[in-house]
Amino acid sequence: MFYDLHMHSCLSPCADDTMTPNNICNMAFIKGLDLIAVTDHNSTKNLPAIAEAAAGLGLKMLYGAELETIEEVHVLGLFNTLEKSQIFQEWIDSKMPDVKNDEEFFGHQWIMNAQDEKIGDEPRLLLVSLNATLEETTDAIHQYGGRVILAHVLDRANSVTHQLGFIPMDLPYDGLEVKNEEQRLRVIASNPWVTEDSTNWFIDSDAHYLTDISEADHFLRESVYNKLWGDDV
Ligand SMILES: [Zn+2]
Ligand SMILES: [Zn+2]
Structure with missing residues (x-):
């Protein structure tokens, strides 16, 4: 399956207002x-x-969110049903600091319906660290039935290697996300406990604009998908 497992809708203040449900899906x-x-x-x-x-x-x-831990590390939590993701929202809410969004400064946080109509605003600023460590966040995603992918692991901001200096050896993550094949080789070269086969690799766009959504370039094998998100998982 050609995939892109990391994009932002107009609910993220940093994403473009054109990132509406139908625009994203049509572009994909x-x-x-x-x-x-x-x-x-x-x-x-x-x-x-x-x-x-x-x-x-x-x-x-797949249904999920990009969570920011207390260490300011970005983690994708991905669930195989909408329902699981909506139940997981309760955990997010319990860890979310109550900081009000300043739309002028950070941008809109629009909640949409399936007709691309705005039905609400998220009042709390979403660009915050949750009150949960990387380990606690990983555990919570697993407990709620999801999978953990460490996001953009070589980025200069909000990546596990930037915030902690390395990929934690004992953290039970399910996948690592990089921007391209060259980054993947760099991660393997600089973390001796990370190998080609020690985890599942993902190359995603992290699109904040419609044009940034991935082309059909990155392929996920059905067997890997089923292992991570199959019906019997
Ligand atoms: Zn991020
Ligand atoms: Zn992102």
């Missing part, structure tokens, strides 16, 4: 993707609308 469809995940910062609240838009196009979806 046009680009030939089979499997998508929209991972807003610390929120799953646009996923019901996106799920409806994706279903209309026959796009397969």
